[in-house]
Amino acid sequence: MKSLQNINVPHPFPYQGSKRGIAKFILSHFPSDVRCLYEPFCGSGAVSIAAAAHGLASLFALNDLNIPLIALWGEILENPHGLCDKYERRWLEQHHDRKAYFFKIRDEFNKSHDPDQLLYLLARIVKGSVRYSSEGLFNQSADNRRSGMRPNTMRQNIFGVSALLSKKTKLTALDFREAIKSAKESDLIYMDPPYQGTSFTRDHRYFNGLSYDDFVEALSIMNEKNLSYIISYDGVTGEKIHGKLLPNFLKLKHLHIHAGRSSQATLLGNIQETTESLYLSSSLVQRLANELPSRTRSVKAEQQELAFA
Numbered sequence: 001m002k003s004l005q006n007i008n009v010p011h012p013f014p015y016q017g018s019k020r021g022i023a024k025f026i027l028s029h030f031p032s033d034v035r036c037l038y039e040p041f042c043g044s045g046a047v048s049i050a051a052a053a054h055g056l057a058s059l060f061a062l063n064d065l066n067i068p069l070i071a072l073w074g075e076i077l078e079n080p081h082g083l084c085d086k087y088e089r090r091w092l093e094q095h096h097d098r099k100a101y102f103f104k105i106r107d108e109f110n111k112s113h114d115p116d117q118l119l120y121l122l123a124r125i126v127k128g129s130v131r132y133s134s135e136g137l138f139n140q141s142a143d144n145r146r147s148g149m150r151p152n153t154m155r156q157n158i159f160g161v162s163a164l165l166s167k168k169t170k171l172t173a174l175d176f177r178e179a180i181k182s183a184k185e186s187d188l189i190y191m192d193p194p195y196q197g198t199s200f201t202r203d204h205r206y207f208n209g210l211s212y213d214d215f216v217e218a219l220s221i222m223n224e225k226n227l228s229y230i231i232s233y234d235g236v237t238g239e240k241i242h243g244k245l246l247p248n249f250l251k252l253k254h255l256h257i258h259a260g261r262s263s264q265a266t267l268l269g270n271i272q273e274t275t276e277s278l279y280l281s282s283s284l285v286q287r288l289a290n291e292l293p294s295r296t297r298s299v300k301a302e303q304q305e306l307a308f309a
């Protein structure tokens with residue numbers, strides 16, 4: 001496991017399920033020669049942003065099935081000035097009646113799918129938790145105790161993310177299987193699919209979803225292609241396991257990350273630790289093992305140089 005420097009990493013918008021808090025742990029399993037980092041369930045892209053900040057990949061491929069979300073990413077990367085100006089205007093306009101203003105923008109967004117409006121909605125919704133109705137309409141409510149991120153803070157974050165990722169990022173809004181079709185052995189794929197149990201239930205936490213069996217089948221195909229990948233897949237809160245484990249025949253290395261307290265359990269008066277699962281593909285494990293001799297060699301060479309000095 002590599003150790004990484006502490007640096008301030010910007011984030012573009014609040015998003016429930018963002019891996020911001022544990023990104024550093026995930027990055028510590030990155031090989032040192034990643035050509036392109038694919039994040040096919042990107043959401044707010046926390047792992048890609050952190051990887052760019054630490055210089056751990058040359059190129060990035062961000063994908064999410066949610067088309068307006070990817071359009072918002074397009075604005076962040078290509079038009080940060082225009083996006084931040086519109087955010088600031090809305091943020092200021094909302095103050096005469098924040099509640100009514102939120103509903104007005106939400107209605108407009110459901111007709112237009114305008115990415116600037118989506119940024120305002122993401123900044124105002126309860127805990128950044130995106131919800132859609134079965135008709136595909138954005139139906140989450142606002143957190144009316146808060147006004148949403150201040151325009152100056154938003155500007156700093158958006159410009160920070162844009163500086164890290166623009167000119168080296170490809171954006172797509174496809175099913176994850178399509179989005180990773182061009183991935184090669186020298187690349188790395190980080191996957192954070194929707195939580196099991198939420199995708200096809202009445203809890204429309206994320207836009208669309210995928211079934212466990214489809215996901216496992218896609219992983220088998222990725223294994224045949226010797227692809228290096230990392231998956232965040234469900235977890236454990238206290239004694240409760242969320243969802244099924246991934247099957248042994250995929251030959252994945254299963255790690256556990258202690259992700260801190262579960263906000264859901266804390267709300268219910270239960271203080272419980274959440275553990276998140278991280279799975280590494282066997283090609284990645286092999287790649288990391290192959291790096292060890294060269295790392296040891298370079299340390300030995302440095303020691304020799306010191307000895308001759």
Ligand SMILES: C[S@@+](CC[C@H](N)C(=O)[O-])C[C@H]1O[C@@H](n2cnc3c(N)ncnc32)[C@H](O)[C@@H]1O
Nearest residue numbers: 017018019041043044045046065175176192209
């Ligand atoms: C758990 S969230 C990812 C959060 C992300 N790691 C972050 O840091 O913000 C899962 C994402 O997968 C997207 N999604 C759901 N089904 C998908 C599919 N079949 N292909 C691609 N993206 C999908 C959802 O829109 C959602 O943004």
